[in-house]
Amino acid sequence: xxxxxxxxxxxxxxxxxxxxxxxxxxxxxxxxxxxxxxxxxxxxxxxxxxxxxxxxxxxxxxxxxxxxxxxxxxxxxxxxxxxxxxxxxxxxxxxxxxxxxxxxxxxxxxxxxxxxxxxxxxxxxxxxxxxxxxxxxxxxxxxxxxxxxxxxxxxxxxxxxxxxxxxxxxxxxxxxxxxxxxxxxxxxxxxxxxxxxxxxxxxxxxxxxxxxxxxxxxxxxxxxxxxxxxxxxxxxxxxxxxxxxxxxxxxxxxxxxxxxxxxxxxxxxxxxxxxxxxxxxxxxxxxxxx
Ligand SMILES: O=P(O)(O)O[C@H]1O[C@H](CO)[C@@H](O)[C@H]1O
Ligand SMILES: O=c1cc[nH]c(=O)[nH]1
Numbered sequence: 001x002x003x004x005x006x007x008x009x010x011x012x013x014x015x016x017x018x019x020x021x022x023x024x025x026x027x028x029x030x031x032x033x034x035x036x037x038x039x040x041x042x043x044x045x046x047x048x049x050x051x052x053x054x055x056x057x058x059x060x061x062x063x064x065x066x067x068x069x070x071x072x073x074x075x076x077x078x079x080x081x082x083x084x085x086x087x088x089x090x091x092x093x094x095x096x097x098x099x100x101x102x103x104x105x106x107x108x109x110x111x112x113x114x115x116x117x118x119x120x121x122x123x124x125x126x127x128x129x130x131x132x133x134x135x136x137x138x139x140x141x142x143x144x145x146x147x148x149x150x151x152x153x154x155x156x157x158x159x160x161x162x163x164x165x166x167x168x169x170x171x172x173x174x175x176x177x178x179x180x181x182x183x184x185x186x187x188x189x190x191x192x193x194x195x196x197x198x199x200x201x202x203x204x205x206x207x208x209x210x211x212x213x214x215x216x217x218x219x220x221x222x223x224x225x226x227x228x229x230x231x232x233x234x235x236x237x238x239x240x241x242x243x244x245x246x247x248x249x250x251x252x253x254x255x256x257x258x259x260x261x262x263x264x265x266x267x268x269x270x271x272x273x274x275x276x277x278x279x280x281x282x283x284x285x286x287x288x289x290x
Pocket of ligand 2: 116117118119202206236237238261262
């Protein structure tokens with residue numbers, strides 16, 4: 001069935017609406033970063049860059065690292081942007097833009113998020129790296145899609161809601177896993193597995209108080225004391241669960257790696273965030289070519 005012009009929006013040059021990319025601009029291995037300035041921080045390691053495009057906060061470089069074609073793209077902040085980026089990345093590989101129909105053989109992208117994050121446990125040092133084996137989404141993005149039974153871990157979500165006395169006005173947390181193959185490949189010395197919450201804001205939704213009091217000032221304490229099958233929540237950020245959910249629905253493989261910049265349990269912050277992120281970028285690139 002033909003996808004209408006109002007649903008799959010193409011720019012006059014044939015590129016997709018927000019990302020400003022054409023199908024040939026994209027590699028099948030993709031690194032997503034939040035900050036558009038991080039795109040160069042990744043692509044500076046490429047031996048050759050063949051595509052450089054930007055529209056709004058979505059900046060893309062495609063090039064080669066040790067002979068492997070890789071795309072690095074910025075998503076901006078938050079799950080609403082993940083909806084845009086993941087639908088458009090998928091359309092770039094799985095929709096024929098000429099006929100506006102789905103391709104017969106659907107492609108699976110390999111997607112690794114290189115992000116920054118806050119630790120919820122005092123013993124997780126700033127500058128360390130966590131590979132999220134599970135994302136817990138506090139956003140409601142995934143609830144707008146038809147979700148197959150096996151994608152969310154409902155039992156996990158219920159245990160979490162019970163432990164925290166979760167306020168139903170916030171959302172219904174969804175729990176979704178990383179791609180196991182990528183998780184195994186990336187977990188190593190210097191990259192530890194963890195459980196990551198995806199929060200809908202940086203301040204109140206992550207329990208930060210500058211001037212506004214919180215609806216539940218105890219939320220971070222409840223999150224950090226939660227245990228599920230002996231596993232604790234390690235860190236929080238703003239994209240991972242949405243990335244895992246959208247990848248699960250669309251048939252792509254995704255893993256989220258985050259360097260810890262803030263430790264919320266002991267109030268510390270990285271002394272050199274740029275260097276800490278750079279360390280994660282180098283590790284990610286080397287793992288991708290292994
Ligand atoms: O550094 P990035 O990848 O943007 O990730 C984290 O940093 C942003 C908040 O400062 C949020 O996007 C959060 O997920
Ligand atoms: O505390 C933090 C640090 C980075 N990113 C977040 O979302 N939270």
